[in-house]
Amino acid sequence: MERKxxxxxxxxxxxxxxxxxxxxxxxxxxxxxxxxxHLDPDFxxxxxxxxxxxREVLRTKNRMTIxxxxxxxxxxxxxxxxxxxxxxxxxxxxxxxxxxxIADEVSRFGGQVVAINVEWGRTVEPEQVKEALSSGDCxxxxxxxxxxxxxxxxxxxxxxxxxxxxxxxxxxxxxxxSLGGTEVKVDEWGIDAAYSGTQKCLxxxxxxxxxxxxxxxxxxLRNRRTPVQSWYFDLTMIEEYWNEGGARKYxxxxxxxxxxxxxEGLRLxxxxxxxxxxxxxxxxxxxxxxxxxxxxxxxxxxxxEERLPMLHAVFLPEGADEGKLRKQLRAECSLxxxxxxxxFAGKAWRIGLxxxxxxxxxxxxxxxxxxxxxxxxxGGPSA
Amino acid sequence: MERKxxxxxxxxxxxxxxxxxxxxxxxxxxxxxxxxxHLDPDFxxxxxxxxxxxREVLRTKNRMTIxxxxxxxxxxxxxxxxxxxxxxxxxxxxxxxxxxxIADEVSRFGGQVVAINVEWGRTVEPEQVKEALSSGDCxxxxxxxxxxxxxxxxxxxxxxxxxxxxxxxxxxxxxxxSLGGTEVKVDEWGIDAAYSGTQKCLxxxxxxxxxxxxxxxxxxLRNRRTPVQSWYFDLTMIEEYWNEGGARKYxxxxxxxxxxxxxEGLRLxxxxxxxxxxxxxxxxxxxxxxxxxxxxxxxxxxxxEERLPMLHAVFLPEGADEGKLRKQLRAECSLxxxxxxxxFAGKAWRIGLxxxxxxxxxxxxxxxxxxxxxxxxxGGPSA
Numbered sequence: 126m127e128r129k130x131x132x133x134x135x136x137x138x139x140x141x142x143x144x145x146x147x148x149x150x151x152x153x154x155x156x157x158x159x160x161x162x163h164l165d166p167d168f169x170x171x172x173x174x175x176x177x178x179x180r181e182v183l184r185t186k187n188r189m190t191i192x193x194x195x196x197x198x199x200x201x202x203x204x205x206x207x208x209x210x211x212x213x214x215x216x217x218x219x220x221x222x223x224x225x226x227i228a229d230e231v232s233r234f235g236g237q238v239v240a241i242n243v244e245w246g247r248t249v250e251p252e253q254v255k256e257a258l259s260s261g262d263c264x265x266x267x268x269x270x271x272x273x274x275x276x277x278x279x280x281x282x283x284x285x286x287x288x289x290x291x292x293x294x295x296x297x298x299x300x301x302x303s304l305g306g307t308e309v310k311v312d313e314w315g316i317d318a319a320y321s322g323t324q325k326c327l328x329x330x331x332x333x334x335x336x337x338x339x340x341x342x343x344x345x346l347r348n349r350r351t352p353v354q355s356w357y358f359d360l361t362m363i364e365e366y367w368n369e370g371g372a373r374k375y376x377x378x379x380x381x382x383x384x385x386x387x388x389e390g391l392r393l394x395x396x397x398x399x400x401x402x403x404x405x406x407x408x409x410x411x412x413x414x415x416x417x418x419x420x421x422x423x424x425x426x427x428x429x430e431e432r433l434p435m436l437h438a439v440f441l442p443e444g445a446d447e448g449k450l451r452k453q454l455r456a457e458c459s460l461x462x463x464x465x466x467x468x469f470a471g472k473a474w475r476i477g478l479x480x481x482x483x484x485x486x487x488x489x490x491x492x493x494x495x496x497x498x499x500x501x502x503x504g505g506p507s508a
Numbered sequence: 509m510e511r512k513x514x515x516x517x518x519x520x521x522x523x524x525x526x527x528x529x530x531x532x533x534x535x536x537x538x539x540x541x542x543x544x545x546h547l548d549p550d551f552x553x554x555x556x557x558x559x560x561x562x563r564e565v566l567r568t569k570n571r572m573t574i575x576x577x578x579x580x581x582x583x584x585x586x587x588x589x590x591x592x593x594x595x596x597x598x599x600x601x602x603x604x605x606x607x608x609x610i611a612d613e614v615s616r617f618g619g620q621v622v623a624i625n626v627e628w629g630r631t632v633e634p635e636q637v638k639e640a641l642s643s644g645d646c647x648x649x650x651x652x653x654x655x656x657x658x659x660x661x662x663x664x665x666x667x668x669x670x671x672x673x674x675x676x677x678x679x680x681x682x683x684x685x686s687l688g689g690t691e692v693k694v695d696e697w698g699i700d701a702a703y704s705g706t707q708k709c710l711x712x713x714x715x716x717x718x719x720x721x722x723x724x725x726x727x728x729l730r731n732r733r734t735p736v737q738s739w740y741f742d743l744t745m746i747e748e749y750w751n752e753g754g755a756r757k758y759x760x761x762x763x764x765x766x767x768x769x770x771x772e773g774l775r776l777x778x779x780x781x782x783x784x785x786x787x788x789x790x791x792x793x794x795x796x797x798x799x800x801x802x803x804x805x806x807x808x809x810x811x812x813e814e815r816l817p818m819l820h821a822v823f824l825p826e827g828a829d830e831g832k833l834r835k836q837l838r839a840e841c842s843l844x845x846x847x848x849x850x851x852f853a854g855k856a857w858r859i860g861l862x863x864x865x866x867x868x869x870x871x872x873x874x875x876x877x878x879x880x881x882x883x884x885x886x887g888g889p890s891a
Contacts, residue, residue, distance in 0.1 A: 128557065128561075128775055128778070128779075130534065130538065130772060130775070131538040131541045131554065131768045131771055131772060132537065132538070132541055134550060134553065134554070135541060135542065135544055135550045135551070135554070135768075136542075136544070136550055137542055138542070138544050138545065138548060138550075140543065140544070140545060142545055144761060145543050145544075145545065145546070145761065145764060147543070148542075148543045151513065153540040153541075153542075153543075153765075154515065154540065155513065155514040155515070156539055156540050156765060157536040157537065157539050157540035158514045158515055158518060158536075159518065159519075159520055159521070159531075159536075160523065160528050160530070160531045160536075160707075160713045160714075161518055161519070161521050161523070161528075161844070162521065162523060162525055162528065162844045163528070163714070165521060165838070165844060166838070167517060167518045167519055167521075168518070170517065171514065171517070171518070174511065178511075194578055194579050194582070194715070195577055195578045195582065195740060196577050196760050196761050196762070196763055197760065197761065198739070198740050198760040198761075199577070199578065199740050199760075201739075201740075202738065202739055202740040226739065229739055230739045232735075233735060233736070233737055233738065233739055234737070322761070324543075324761055330543045330763065330764055330765040330766075331543075331546070331761040331762065331763050331764055331765075332577070332715060332763035332765070332766055352615075352616060353616070354616055354617070354737060355585065355616065355738065356581070356584075356585055356609065356612055356613045356616055357578060357581050357582050357584075357585040375849075377579050377580065377581040377582075378527060378528065378579050378580065378581075378705070378707055378714040379579070379714065380579060380713065380714050380715035380766075381528060381713055381714055382536075382539060382713040382714075382715070383713075383715055383763075383766065385514045385518075388514055389513060389514060392511055392513070395511070396511075455548070455549070461544070461545045461548060466758075
């Protein structure tokens with residue numbers, strides 16, 4: 126087996142799939158800074174700054190706002206492991222792959238899933254949430270804000286949060302794909318806990334999962350009847366390491382360099398300004414949508430206002446072979462886009478405009494490449 | 509709050525604590541390679557090569573040899589979550605912090621701990637293991653090969669592995685600190701499953717946990733009566749993503765850049781040659797030991813042959829203030845060493861010579877710095 130160094134064997138692929146997204150040079154530079162100790166005074170300061178910036182991006186004042194030492198799904202597991210106890214009834218909106226994954230997690234940790242099933246590509250109506258919660262005694266309501274498998278953005282978040290609280294349930298949110306690309310207003314929407322990933326709109330390599338929990342969620346954790354079923358994700362211990370000015374008690378060795386990268390990714394977003402970042406996503410999404418529709422693509426999500434700006438889940442033009450064309454784009458254009466997931470495998474593409482991948486010139490190049498393979502294949506819709 | 513870039517706010521600290529260790533430039537370079545997709549053909553090839561090199565370093569042919577997407581402790585949780593079922597009796601050798609952590613993990617996942625308690629600083633005798641296993645029906649025996657809290661290296665690994673198998677128990681090993689610094693012969697010692705970390709002798713930043721499971725362990729997993737209690741660490745699903753030539757089914761987004769770094773770390777070790785690497789650790793350990801003893805330090809581990817070459821856990825000379833001197837070394841010499849853990853907090857130092865931190869010139873500089881602060885404080889033992 127050949128043992129070439131990494132830089133001799135990987136290419137300059139442009140990332141327009143469902144994540145990871147392109148990573149800015151300064152983030153890669155931060156990532157490759159000299160490794161220092163996880164209890165080093167310089168590192169503790171970087172931790173504090175990272176938490177502070179995470180709070181800004183999440184629009185929250187929650188003290189417990191930290192990156193979990195694993196990829197996005199580890200944040201999901203952290204919330205379930207800490208906030209769901211065996212026997213707890215938990216309402217879970219299932220309108221795509223990730224709602225299904227949450228239900229699986231809840232079951233594994235002994236919770237009873239009260240499924241709120243919604244057709245894939247649609248979002249949940251507050252009325253459906255109310256009905257499920259009225260059926261009684263749910264300790265939590267779990268919802269995916271931006272469902273990456275269908276491209277749907279959940280509206281009415283504040284209203285749904287209020288419903289959860291009226292029924293004495295925690296409002297728990299998956300913000301993996303939305304954070305850093307569209308508004309995620311944790312405090313204003315009444316979100317009790319949320320998690321995200323670094324490799325989507327934060328434009329940091331995969332490997333960390335930012336989470337936030339408010340005091341209501343922390344109270345649920347502190348008053349558990351049973352120990353947290355995970356040691357690695359036990360927030361009662363992780364808290365003692367992360368809390369600013371606290372004991373800084375060693376739990377596990379923090380992924381130092383990944384936290385450096387997250388620090389820089391957040392710094393860039395706040396330097397540009399959240400509103401400007403969201404406007405950039407909206408504008409480029411509109412351009413991509415116009416281009417795709419002119420080529421004969423149609424959106425899985427029917428309501429235009431419920432489509433994600435950062436992830437375009439689309440059916441291909443009639444007769445196009447998605448697998449073949451996708452391979453061709455990767456091989457001939459060094460362009461990565463994503464295939465369909467779950468129900469849409471083999472039928473759809475998922476085209477990402479996330480974070481640093483969401484730039485006007487990148488959208489133009491992306492559309493040019495997609496047009497070229499579609500036209501080669503079919504002569505194009507208008508040919 | 510100041511928002512300086514990382515390179516403007518962290519120093520060039522020399523790492524001689526219990527990990528992370530110094531990271532070679534080429535590993536940092538690999539870490540900062542262009543991020544590519546977790547299903548990209550170039551990345552799949554890097555995954556295959558990484559597995560192949562991990563097998564060499566672990567001296568195993570186990571197909572299931574992969575890095576888990578979390579720090580070292582996530583490997584511990586992975587083994588427990590997959591191989592311990594509720595009600596299983598599991599013998600755990602407790603001779604330091606990490607044996608205690610394993611017992612905690614086993615309990616959280618519903619196992620019954622059969623504790624084999626050994627004085628801290630000592631290792632377990634095969635006779636004690638036999639006695640515990642004879643008490644009946646243990647499904648597994650868990651052991652820390654290199655206990656980082658005391659500096660003890662467990663001998664007689666092969667004999668202990670045989671005892672486990674005679675009693676129909678899986679032999680499960682923590683090789684976090686030993687791997688890449690001293691022999692870890694997975695197949696020859698009859699280890700059924702083991703885990704390690706990247707930030708010790710592999711000289712890669714913290715963030716991944718290499719694990720290996722043989723067919724006996726995989727059979728136990730496949731024949732579970734209950735689902736794995738973790739989704740994130742469920743090896744039945746992770747296997748479908750990692751298996752060479754397999755379905756490459758998406759589970760979670762792999763930490764792409766960290767795997768690049770691990771690839772380079774392993775490549776460097778195999779280029780130098782495992783035997784040469786171990787000899788370097790032995791030689792530098794002897795030099796450090798001679799230097800420390802001449803300054804009045806004494807080892808926690810009494811038997812010289814059971815001391816770790818890569819981590820020297822030592823009591824300070826009479827009257828020395830460990831916290832004060834350690835802070836001084838960090839502030840004045842940009843040198844990190846570790847404090848005592850658990851029973852030895854405030855009483856001992858843990859000085860690491862791990863991987864890239866284990867170089868003749870680094871040992872000389874380290875001893876020079878330690879000598880200078882000790883002599884400042886006390887006039888030194890021979891002054």
